[in-house]
Amino acid sequence: MDVGRLQALRELARCGTIAAAADALFLTPSAVSQQIAQLQDEAGVKLTERVGRGVRLTPAGQALVAHAERIMVVLDEARSEMAQLRQEIAGELRVAAFPSVASAVLPETVKALQQAFPRLEVVLEEMEPVDGLAALRSWRTDIALIDDLSIVLGENNESVGLVPLAEDVLHVVLAAGHxxxxxxxxxxxxxxxETWAIDxxxxxxGDFIASLCRRAGYEPRTNAKCRGFEMVGAMVASGCSVSIVPGLRQTRPLAGIAWVKLRPEVRRKIYVAFRRGERKHPAVNAFVEEVVRTASRLLG
Known part of the structure; x- marks a missing residue:
């Protein structure tokens, strides 16, 4: 059976629709449908069935996905062993990370790795935790920094390994003169x-912050839906808005903003995620060790 076709079936199981699986794999929906049809011919058994306008996996399809998960882990382990035998930490390592943790720890991490391993090229891409985990599972990135506010850990993540990186505490931000x-x-x-600026x-x-307000008995009045903390910070500093933001943002503070502890405290745990079969890959291992060391020094 073709590995690419197994991967298409696996993404269909994870995403739930052909269109979403195609997005995750950077393919067209017709290409994914064709791969699954070809895999069905190879298997000699029906793998999907129509449900309204969508599709779902048959018991045979679900069984094959379970085998595919194990196959992908073995392939990752094989790649890792080949990299170990080359006895060199080199090549490209793709890292997905969400903005607050990326800006706090990744510049120093990458700098240290460049100095230690000149032939290793670390390529960063800003992604929210859900997108980063999806990219990791579909081989579009090698490392993803994720948190437990955005992702239900342990849910359909058998092929993903995790190393704790840091804990972050949410804070209220207001204008300094508020x-x-x-x-x-x-x-x-x-x-x-108050009126709110929401990243x-x-x-x-954003939904998590809104849910905190609803549990407190009100719907937040939002006057700024921002694409990043820079605009949130500008609205808060001007006195137009308040917000609740990750404490990690204090590593690069903005002028005119007061940080106040949130009561009761809300914490999130941040993890380094990787494909379980690649834990011993030299480049992956080097990155994990360095980012944990850097986070401990800068955030501990």
Whole structure:
């Protein structure tokens, strides 16, 4: 059976639709449909079935996906062993990371790796945790930095290995001259009458902040849906808005903003994710060790 076709079936199982699987694999929906049809011919058994306008896996398809997961791990282990036998840390290593942790730890991590391994090229791509994990599973990246606010860990992630990187505490941010800025801590309820700037780069994080407000008994009045923290910071510093943001953002503070502890405390855990079969890959191992060391030094 063709590995690429197995991967297409695996992505269909993960994504739920042909279109979403095609997006994950950077293919057209027709190409994915063709690969799955060819795999079905190779298997000699029906792997998918129509459900309304969509498709779902048959029991045979689900069984084959389970085998595909194991096959992909073995292939990763083979690539890792070949890399170990070359006895050189070199080539391209692709890393996906969400902005707050990327800006806090990755510049120093990459600098250290460049100095230690001149032939290793680390290529960074900014991705939210959900997208980074999807890219990792579909071989579009080699490392993904993820968090447990955005992702249900352990859910359909048998092929993914995790190493703890850091813990982050969410903070309220207000203009430095705001009436609440001198408080030792603030609850979400204390912000009921404020207008909000929300970083909507990740719908998951924005939805999480909105859910905190709803649990406090109100719908947040949003006057800025921003594509990144720079605009959130500008709106907050001007006094137009308040927000709740990752504490990691304090590593590169903006002028005119007061940081106040959120009460009760909300923490998120950040992990380095990799394909389980590549844990011993020299480049992957070097990156994991260096980013953990850098995070411990800068954030510990």
């Amino acid at each position: 009436a609440l800025s001198r408080k030792a801590s603030l609850s979400v309820a204390d912000l009921k009458h 909507s780069t990740s719908s998951v994080f």
